Amino acid sequence: MKPKKFLSGLPKIFRRRGNPFLRKTELSGISLKHNFFISGITMSESLQSRPFFIIGAQRSGTTLLRLMLNAHSQVAIPEEGGFWKPLLRQFKKAPRKAIAGRELEGYLRYLRDDPQFKLWLMDSTDLFEAIQNDAPLTLTDLMERTYRYYASSNGKMIWGDKSPSFFRMIPTLSTLFPHAFFIHIIRDGRDLFLSWRKMERNKRNVSLVALEWLFKVKKARNDLKRIGQERYMEIRYEDLVSMPDPILKNVCTLVGIEYEPGMLSYWKTSDQFIGAHHSDLIFKPVSTTSVAKWKRGMTQAELDKFEWVAGGLLKDCGYELSGSSQGGIGRIATGISELAYGLPLRGAEVFLTVANQHLSSRYGFQLYSPPVGSEAKGRATRT
Structure with missing residues (x-):
């Protein structure tokens, strides 16, 4: 399609400014230097082609880091992008496959109707029209243009993603975005268990949570x-x-942006990016209130089982253990029985989730409607 004809179909604001966020991504020709610096490209180019992904087990602080980075004048990170997972799985072995025609129309329909995508709170009409006009595209094009459009709609240049479940997708994402960065945030698994237990009834099996965290x-x-x-x-x-302060400065160095002190005032704008169903700590200045809550929130029996499963990783991550003898054979046997009961149920849950996303993305229907937003997280309070 000719550029003039394409641009004529866009809103005036995009024609006037020559909006770069609707164009195909060109990532070739970028060379890397060690210590997170970029050589051979300008700052404006690096801002447009160096995305990053925040990953980690759910309830590990990914939302907090997202809000801190969103408080930067040039960074925009939308709500979670878990709806990309069926596409990431499908294109895992063919990341450069062209997408066009009915296949592209189906994927765009899937995105438009997805409840999680709707939480991004942006009008995607112009974006999807431009994508269809510019077909064929690769999955990299489709994802990057969607994220860039979100950033542009928020007056930002750099896009990032905060989808904890993408911990499974690192190799695929790394292939699709060969110049992207990854930020892995880890939280003490015992505090994570306490947070999960408040939020989801099926997260009360301490041995299973320990294994999942591990x-x-x-x-x-x-x-x-x-x-x-x-x-x-x-x-x-x-x-x-x-x-x-020093942690955020290191993150900014990795991403290639200047640190801004206003990032620590993230809580003043939290309500612009998340709903009230999140922990109320998100709407307050950063604090250590949720650190080491396991010391007063878990029984010794629970600690014994968790540390029996994941004690080695806790120590490797720099966390102290409870100091018990880990309960002996009796509590270990209880832990084994919890795993024997919980693992098949968890496996079935993961299978149904994957199957549901696949059917929704390819055929437009679901086995069930997964809870999203406040329905999924409304029971969480202070974590």
Whole structure:
């Protein structure tokens, strides 16, 4: 399609400013230097082509970090993008496959109707029209243009993503976005258990939660090591809330932006980016209130089971153990029985979620309607 004809169909604001966020992504020709610096490209180019992904087990502080970065004058991170997962799975082995015609129309319909995408609170009409006019596209094009459009609609230049479940998608995302950065945030799994237990009834199996936390952290770590040390950083939630200034400066260095002190005032604008169903701590200045809550919130029996499953990783991440003898054979046996009961149920839950997303993205119908937003998180209070 000719540029003039394409531009004539866009709102005047985009024609006047030559909006770059509706154009196909060109990531070739970018060279990297160590220590997170970019050579051979201008700052404006780097701002448009260096996205980042915040990953970590749910309730690890990913939302807090997202809000801190959103308070930066040039960074825009929407609500979670879990709806991309069926596409990421489908194009895992063919990341450069062209998408056009009915296939593209189906995916755009899927995005438009997805409840999670609606939480981005942006009018995607012009974006999707431009994408259809510019077909064929790759999945990289489709994702990047969607994120860039979100950033542009918020007056920002740099886009990021905060989808904790993308810990499974690091190799695919790394291939689709070969110059993207990853920020892995880790929180003490025992505090994470307390937070999950408040939020979801099926997260009360302490041995299963310990195993899930262990799997998610190790999976992310192993995959991140494979993509290269210069492309990711690991931070602990406890460090972020106890010394946010130096941690945020390191994050900004990784992403390639100037640190802004106003990022610590994120809580003043939290209501612009998230709903009231989140922890009320998100709407207050950063504090260490939620650090080491396990010391007063978990029984010794629960601690014994959690540390039996994930004690080694807790120590590896720098967390102290409870100091007990881990309960002996009796509590270990209880932990084994919890895993024997909980693992099949958790496996079935994951299978249904994957199948539901696949059917929705490919065929336009669902086995069930998953809870989103306040329906999914409304029971969470202070975490």
